Amino acid sequence: xxxxxxxxxxxxxxxxxxxxxxxxxxxxxxxxxxxxxxxxxxxxxxxxxxxxxxxxxxxxxxxxxxxxxxxxxxxxxxxxxxxxxxxxxxxxxxxxxxxxxxxxxxxxxxxxxxxxxxxxxxxxxxxxxxxxxxxxxxxxxxxxxxxxxxxxxxxxxxxxxxxxxxxxxxxxxxxxxxxxxxxxxxxxxxxxxxxxxxxxxxxxxxxxxxxxxxxxxxxxxxxxxxxxxxxxxxxxxxxxxxxxxxxxxxxxxxxxxxxxxxxxxxxxxxxxxxxxxxxxxxxxxxxxxxxxxxxxxxxxxxxxxxxxxxxxxxxxxxxxxxxxxxxxxxxxxxxxxxxxxxxxxxxxxxxxxxxxxxxxxxxxxxxxxxxxxxxxxxxxxxxxxxxxxxxxxxxxxxxxxxxxxxxxxxxxxxxxxxxxxxxxxxxxxxxxxxxxxxxxxxxxxxxxxxxxxxxxxxxxxxxxxxxxxxxxxxxxxxxxxxxxxxxxxxxxxxxxxxxxxxxxxxxxxxxxxxxxxxxxxxxxxxxxxxxxxxxxxxxxxxxxxxxxxxxxxxxxxxxxxxxxxxxxxxxxxxxxxxxxxx
Numbered sequence: 001x002x003x004x005x006x007x008x009x010x011x012x013x014x015x016x017x018x019x020x021x022x023x024x025x026x027x028x029x030x031x032x033x034x035x036x037x038x039x040x041x042x043x044x045x046x047x048x049x050x051x052x053x054x055x056x057x058x059x060x061x062x063x064x065x066x067x068x069x070x071x072x073x074x075x076x077x078x079x080x081x082x083x084x085x086x087x088x089x090x091x092x093x094x095x096x097x098x099x100x101x102x103x104x105x106x107x108x109x110x111x112x113x114x115x116x117x118x119x120x121x122x123x124x125x126x127x128x129x130x131x132x133x134x135x136x137x138x139x140x141x142x143x144x145x146x147x148x149x150x151x152x153x154x155x156x157x158x159x160x161x162x163x164x165x166x167x168x169x170x171x172x173x174x175x176x177x178x179x180x181x182x183x184x185x186x187x188x189x190x191x192x193x194x195x196x197x198x199x200x201x202x203x204x205x206x207x208x209x210x211x212x213x214x215x216x217x218x219x220x221x222x223x224x225x226x227x228x229x230x231x232x233x234x235x236x237x238x239x240x241x242x243x244x245x246x247x248x249x250x251x252x253x254x255x256x257x258x259x260x261x262x263x264x265x266x267x268x269x270x271x272x273x274x275x276x277x278x279x280x281x282x283x284x285x286x287x288x289x290x291x292x293x294x295x296x297x298x299x300x301x302x303x304x305x306x307x308x309x310x311x312x313x314x315x316x317x318x319x320x321x322x323x324x325x326x327x328x329x330x331x332x333x334x335x336x337x338x339x340x341x342x343x344x345x346x347x348x349x350x351x352x353x354x355x356x357x358x359x360x361x362x363x364x365x366x367x368x369x370x371x372x373x374x375x376x377x378x379x380x381x382x383x384x385x386x387x388x389x390x391x392x393x394x395x396x397x398x399x400x401x402x403x404x405x406x407x408x409x410x411x412x413x414x415x416x417x418x419x420x421x422x423x424x425x426x427x428x429x430x431x432x433x434x435x436x437x438x439x440x441x442x443x444x445x446x447x448x449x450x451x452x453x454x455x456x457x458x459x460x461x462x463x464x465x466x467x468x469x470x471x472x473x474x475x476x477x478x479x480x481x482x483x484x485x486x487x488x489x490x491x492x493x494x495x496x497x498x499x500x501x502x503x504x505x506x507x508x509x510x511x512x513x514x515x516x517x518x519x520x521x522x523x524x525x526x527x528x529x530x531x532x533x534x535x536x537x538x539x540x541x542x543x544x545x546x547x548x549x550x551x552x553x554x555x556x557x558x559x560x561x562x563x564x565x566x567x568x569x570x571x572x573x574x575x576x577x578x579x580x581x582x
Contacts, residue, residue: 005151005304006314013315017322022168024180032180035355037506039362040106040338041253042179044503048263051255053187054179055267057327058251063142064271065278065324066296067383072282073295075223076214077574078231080279082387085234087272087567089242091560093252094265096243098547099405099484100252101261104491104503107338108249110347114480115404116472117412122348123419124397125339128246129369131393132336135247136329136373138386140166142296143325144377147318149300162322163374166329167367179254181327192320196313198277200306205284212578218283219574225444233448234391240455241394243401247335257488259551265559272566296382329370337366388443392430392450396422396458403462405484408477408540410462413469417461422454429453475517478526481542485529497521 006014033039046054064083071079103111109125144158151158222228242248248264255261285298288305292298299321307314341362346353380386399418403410429450433439440446471477479499486494494501495509498517504510530537532544 006318007310009310009312010315010318013312014319014322017315017319018165020184021165021181021323021326024184028180033359035359035506037106037503039359040334040342041250044253045256046179046254046260047256048260050179051260051263052267054254055251055264056270057323058247058331059268059271059328060274060324063138063325063328063383063386064275065281065321066142066145066299067387068275068278069282069285069298070294070296070383071225072279073286073292073298075226076218076220076283077279077570078221078223078226079282080276081221081226081231081234082384083275083278084272084567085231085391086238086242086268087563088235089238090265090268090272090563091556092239092243093248093268094262094556094559096248096401096405097252097255097261097264098258098552100249101255101258101488102484102486103249103253104483104501106250106253106502107335107343108244108246109339109343110502111249112400112404112415113343113347114476114483115410116400116415118348120400120412120415120419122344124244125343127393127397127419127423128244129336129339129344131390132246132332132339133369133373134376134386134390136332136336136370137376137380138383138390139325139329139332140370140374141377141380141386142383143321145294145296145383146300146303146321149297150303150314150318151300159374159377162325162329163370165322166326166333167370170330170333170366170370171363181330184323188316188320188323192316195277196320197303197307197317198281200308200313201281201284201288201302204306205287208577210287211283212581214283214287214578216579219578221571229448233451236455237391237395237451240459241391241396241398244394244397246339247332250331250335250338262552262555265555269559269562269566272563276566276570294382329373333366333369333373336369337362340365340369385443388447392426392447392454395451396426396454399455399458399462403466406542407466408481408542409471410466411469411472414462414465417465418458421461422458425454425457426450475519475522478522479517481529482522482525484542485532485544485547486525487546493521493525497525 032043037043042054067082068079071082073079100108100111103114105111105114107125108128109121112124113121140159140162143162144155147153147158147162148155153161217223222231251267252261252264255263282295282298285295285302288302289298292301303314303317307317341358345361345365346358396418399422400410400415403414429440429446430443434443434446435441440449482497483494483499483501491504491507491509495504496518498515498521500510500513500515502513505513529544532546533539533541534543534545535541
């Protein structure tokens with residue numbers, strides 16, 4: 001007995017999954033969400049295990065499985081670069097975990113306002129909101145393609161069904177609901193999505209002997225549709241712009257302290273390992289169902305062929321894909337809401353309303369962003385289009401963040417010039433130079449240029465703008481760097497200096513956000529921090545010794561070495577198993 005191509009027993013598994021998710025997300029999430037801090041950063045008091053699982057679940061979105069396996073179906077192992085591109089940005093996430101956690105605000109736009117100005121922060125918030133919505137659309141389209149490949153449902157029905165479920169619990173509790181549901185969904189993604197289907201596909205395809213018989217080029221790190229210039233462009237975009245991804249900030253902010261915040265890096269590292277499995281899946285799919293017109297549909301089609309029907313395995317696989325997509329869509333929707341409501345609406349458009357008003361507005365926008373993302377799937381045929389557009393947009397957004405944290409001379413003029421040059425060059429390349437009869441035949445051909453040129457121009461604009469423009473006010477700089485150099489748990493010294501941040505209000509350390517800066521106390525903190533600078537008290541390089549304790553330096557080396565080791569180990573192991581041993 002089946003319905004829409006899914007056996008009754010598998011439907012029971014799905015029903016159990018959705019019931020539990022709705023309980024955790026709608027009922028428990030709403031119960032625990034009392035203020036804006038709960039909605040945007042889940043209270044910001046979670047330990048290392050919860051933080052790790054939350055980041056892993058939020059980072060694994062199902063779209064990686066679809067786009068990586070789809071590209072690997074065509075080009076072999078090189079398809080892994082669609083999400084391994086962020087591999088070398090992972091150590092950067094580790095480095096910035098201290099700064100983002102210490103900022104004590106609820107979105108990256110407000111972080112940028114602390115350092116630069118409201119105008120450029122608002123521009124960033126608009127761009128980043130668009131990127132968030134595009135990513136949500138990517139997640140929804142990915143799981144919809146899997147469902148459409150397996151069931152009798154049209155793609156559009158799958159898209160709107162998924163969107164409705166995510167919207168229900170995001171409205172209830174925002175990031176709190178996301179975190180609570182992701183504790184379950186993270187385990188599902190790791191165990192079921194990563195490993196349960198592998199034995200079935202492995203046996204059906206012929207396993208090791210089949211892989212060993214494939215051409216040696218299958219195991220190269222470049223291939224059809226994944227040229228060296230594309231690989232380099234993906235990695236440059238991730239390194240330059242990955243830290244500007246607004247969800248990274250919010251994933252770090254849920255942690256209770258700096259050490260816990262570094263789990264953002266470790267969660268992403270495990271994601272890269274699972275991503276490698278997705279590439280192997282894609283290679284195996286090509287042996288089972290060759291000549292597919294749309295390889296991104298392969299998961300659903302192959303599941304139909306190889307998984308046992310009626311014993312619940314299919315239900316677990318479909319549920320795990322739902323878990324992957326929803327565990328990311330919910331956090332990105334909440335991040336979008338933080339940018340749009342907690343920053344643009346609360347600080348720029350309509351300040352002075354009650355916290356309850358902003359909380360309701362945040363709930364509504366989180367839902368709206370999911371449905372806008374669902375609408376975007378009408379304009380994108382495949383996940384690769386989403387990935388390349390988002391990566392091109394991110395490539396120049398991170399440069400002002402690097403400059404702002406490290407260089408005291410960085411200023412608003414530099415950030416304006418950086419963003420304007422990045423946006424303008426990106427639009428010129430795509431709007432005026434791409435299309436039939438133009439310099440680039442299509443968006444794929446323009447991709448590498450759309451990353452390299454905006455990134456270089458943005459970097460140059462930032463540097464020369466900082467030299468030509470006026471420096472930021474001394475009090476603003478002192479306030480920013482005093483906050484960055486104050487460890488979690490030592491907030492009282494900031495409160496004594498008159499600094500007011502959203503986390504202080506929610507923690508009961510301050511009654512409101514109205515600041516009365518005590519110049520004497522702020523100058524004292526600045527003087528103490530300046531004596532701790534690596535390059536001397538008068539240096540414009542704002543790197544202090546106390547911000548990089550021993551455990552932090554050792555952890556960074558371990559993360560960086562693990563990333564390099566994963567690439568080198570993969571290359572060497574595939575050569576030993578499938579190329580040299582033939």
